[in-house]
Amino acid sequence: MIPNANRRYVFAARPTGLAGPEHFREETVPIRMPGAGEVLMETQLLSIDPAMRVWISENPGYVPPVQIGETMRGFGIGKVLASGDPRFAPGDMVQARPGWQSHATLLASDVQALDPALGSPLDWIGLIGMTGLTAYFGIRAVGAIKPGETVLVSGAAGAVGQMVGQIAGIEACRVVGIAGGAEKCAILTGELGFHAAIDYKAEPDLAAAIARECPGGVDVFFDNVGGPTLDAAIANLRLGGRVVICGRISQTASGELYGVKNLGLLIGKRGRIEGLLVTDFTARFGEARHWIAAQRDAGRLKQRMHVIDGLDQAAVGLGMLFKGENMGKLVVRVAG
Amino acid sequence: MIPNANRRYVFAARPTGLAGPEHFREETVPIRMPGAGEVLMETQLLSIDPAMRVWISENPGYVPPVQIGETMRGFGIGKVLASGDPRFAPGDMVQARPGWQSHATLLASDVQALDPALGSPLDWIGLIGMTGLTAYFGIRAVGAIKPGETVLVSGAAGAVGQMVGQIAGIEACRVVGIAGGAEKCAILTGELGFHAAIDYKAEPDLAAAIARECPGGVDVFFDNVGGPTLDAAIANLRLGGRVVICGRISQTASGELYGVKNLGLLIGKRGRIEGLLVTDFTARFGEARHWIAAQRDAGRLKQRMHVIDGLDQAAVGLGMLFKGENMGKLVVRVAG
Numbered sequence: 001m002i003p004n005a006n007r008r009y010v011f012a013a014r015p016t017g018l019a020g021p022e023h024f025r026e027e028t029v030p031i032r033m034p035g036a037g038e039v040l041m042e043t044q045l046l047s048i049d050p051a052m053r054v055w056i057s058e059n060p061g062y063v064p065p066v067q068i069g070e071t072m073r074g075f076g077i078g079k080v081l082a083s084g085d086p087r088f089a090p091g092d093m094v095q096a097r098p099g100w101q102s103h104a105t106l107l108a109s110d111v112q113a114l115d116p117a118l119g120s121p122l123d124w125i126g127l128i129g130m131t132g133l134t135a136y137f138g139i140r141a142v143g144a145i146k147p148g149e150t151v152l153v154s155g156a157a158g159a160v161g162q163m164v165g166q167i168a169g170i171e172a173c174r175v176v177g178i179a180g181g182a183e184k185c186a187i188l189t190g191e192l193g194f195h196a197a198i199d200y201k202a203e204p205d206l207a208a209a210i211a212r213e214c215p216g217g218v219d220v221f222f223d224n225v226g227g228p229t230l231d232a233a234i235a236n237l238r239l240g241g242r243v244v245i246c247g248r249i250s251q252t253a254s255g256e257l258y259g260v261k262n263l264g265l266l267i268g269k270r271g272r273i274e275g276l277l278v279t280d281f282t283a284r285f286g287e288a289r290h291w292i293a294a295q296r297d298a299g300r301l302k303q304r305m306h307v308i309d310g311l312d313q314a315a316v317g318l319g320m321l322f323k324g325e326n327m328g329k330l331v332v333r334v335a336g
Numbered sequence: 337m338i339p340n341a342n343r344r345y346v347f348a349a350r351p352t353g354l355a356g357p358e359h360f361r362e363e364t365v366p367i368r369m370p371g372a373g374e375v376l377m378e379t380q381l382l383s384i385d386p387a388m389r390v391w392i393s394e395n396p397g398y399v400p401p402v403q404i405g406e407t408m409r410g411f412g413i414g415k416v417l418a419s420g421d422p423r424f425a426p427g428d429m430v431q432a433r434p435g436w437q438s439h440a441t442l443l444a445s446d447v448q449a450l451d452p453a454l455g456s457p458l459d460w461i462g463l464i465g466m467t468g469l470t471a472y473f474g475i476r477a478v479g480a481i482k483p484g485e486t487v488l489v490s491g492a493a494g495a496v497g498q499m500v501g502q503i504a505g506i507e508a509c510r511v512v513g514i515a516g517g518a519e520k521c522a523i524l525t526g527e528l529g530f531h532a533a534i535d536y537k538a539e540p541d542l543a544a545a546i547a548r549e550c551p552g553g554v555d556v557f558f559d560n561v562g563g564p565t566l567d568a569a570i571a572n573l574r575l576g577g578r579v580v581i582c583g584r585i586s587q588t589a590s591g592e593l594y595g596v597k598n599l600g601l602l603i604g605k606r607g608r609i610e611g612l613l614v615t616d617f618t619a620r621f622g623e624a625r626h627w628i629a630a631q632r633d634a635g636r637l638k639q640r641m642h643v644i645d646g647l648d649q650a651a652v653g654l655g656m657l658f659k660g661e662n663m664g665k666l667v668v669r670v671a672g
Contacts, residue, residue, distance in 0.1 A: 062604025248600045259595015266611030268398025273609040275602030
């Protein structure tokens with residue numbers, strides 16, 4: 001039985017600060033059955049990511065902005081309900097970019113089948129999804145961690161941050177996380193194997209706190225946050241230290257950008273700062289998923305998920321990310 | 337005939353802004369004859385470099401600061417007058433760090449013989465000295481230029497900048513220089529083979545000027561200047577672009593550091609910023625000197641020198657660097 005109503009959230013107003021439900025409009029439209037080379041997907045899980053706030057800004061830079069009137073863009077997992085393409089059959093579990101809608105009619109070439117042997121649908125959206133892959137390639141390929149090095153992670157309790165810390169720990173690094181609040185810090189050290197955690201909300205001088213927890217300095221700083229945290233980390237960088245810029249959640253929706261003052265220190269430290277986009281590593285996603293799944297199966301790696309229910313909660317969730325209200329990977333369960 | 341008076345300039349007062357003669361004190365002291373394993377060097381040429389302002393700051397970071405009462409530190413070229421070491425004989429031309437003094441008694445292990453076949457004393461201080469080596473390794477090894485790429489150089493009329501531009505040009509890059517004033521710009525394009533030059537003093541919007549002269553974007557930005565110039569260059573960086581931070585002359589003696597706001601763009605651009613110190617490449621200085629000398633002999637590479645006469649002009653020269661009053665490599669001729 002295929003339903004005939006597609007519920008969707010359309011981008012309705014470009015935000016200047018944080019994004020919330022007021023920037024999206026609910027619509028119900030008929031479902032369009034797939035033509036040749038198309039697939040109809042029922043959305044079950046939607047990934048809610050800080051990058052989404054960038055996609056709805058006027059000039060994201062690396063992708064076209066979401067336009068007013070478009071269904072909000074987003075990654076998700078779901079089930080094939082009908083297929084006009086021989087590669088997919090009803091009942092297949094797939095990943096794609098359905099956006100914020102209950103049903104999406106997509107080009108089959110934009111849809112990938114999930115291998116259930118490698119992980120559950122929640123794993124496919126987190127641990128072995130874009131989140132886990134971003135952490136894997138960010139800290140290993142871009143950060144180029146070596147055993148024995150000290151790794152500092154900002155936004156450490158966030159989706160990517162917690163994975164980065166655990167992966168670096170598996171690779172025999174000493175891992176220090178920065179997060180907001182005692183509860184998050186306790187989870188980092190108690191549950192996720194971080195060697196130390198810094199509660200930035202409780203530290204009057206973040207650079208001094210980093211120096212205290214990383215007494216020999218920082219070899220690799222994995223930054224999800226940007227802003228003054230980046231300055232504090234550069235001040236503590238060791239000779240030959242690397243900074244991976246993955247995100248800058250403190251700056252994404254802020255009116256005035258923070259100016260980073262410590263770049264001059266990179267000369268004496270021979271430090272490196274590099275930006276990361278996981279899509280550069282698409283050809284190696286398979287190898288990464290197998291590594292992550294093996295670590296998970298051995299009990300060395302897990303992803304804390306923060307699941308909220310209902311498509312109408314997607315925009316609420318987007319706001320939560322920027323207020324630090326999520327603990328781990330934020331997912332909206334739409335169906336299933 | 338060995339004289340018995342050493343004239344020297346001692347660091348006398350730590351500057352807060354620009355450095356000048358008021359921060360140094362002239363002294364005349366007896367020359368100390370070299371003991372076993374030592375060499376007495378007559379200083380002939382002294383290199384005047386922006387880094388010297390960093391060395392006399394309270395906390396240079398990568399080297400110990402020059403202390404009040406010490407002879408001012410500096411690279412130079414000179415002649416051996418007396419030797420207590422079998423590796424050197426009177427009359428040998430050598431390079432070392434004599435500092436700002438007419439005669440220096442140095443450990444022989446801190447002194448290197450010059451190969452006159454590779455270049456003149458002026459070449460050894462510029463073209464195949466630290467200046468040329470910094471440019472060579474900075475743009476080739478750190479910047480990792482490839483033929484056909486667009487290279488942007490700030491401080492392009494300065495000692496390192498002019499070398500960077502020419503080396504990138506030899507490597508078949510398109511080279512755009514940023515300098516202050518029409519005269520410097522004319523020398524870059526007319527004499528040093530730059531494809532275009534931007535007079536930052538005549539441009540109300542430097543980012544727009546870079547976009548105009550680098551219409552496809554910047555693959556490698558070699559930065560001697562720092563500050564807002566760095567922001568303007570990052571805004572124009574291409575996908576996979578690199579920034580080599582060699583110096584930050586706009587920030588070295590400034591009271592308040594400029595905050596760089598465009599680091600977030602590195603994510604979408606997968607850009608890289610890396611600090612450079614030439615001493616990391618010591619093991620490869622020989623190969624670099626041979627390459628540079630061969631390019632010079634073929635007429636493809638030259639170093640414009642700015643020579644001022646007299647040890648008493650060293651501190652004046654240091655100030656000139658920060659006011660943009662030199663055109664090319666600044667050298668003080670002390671003797672010879």
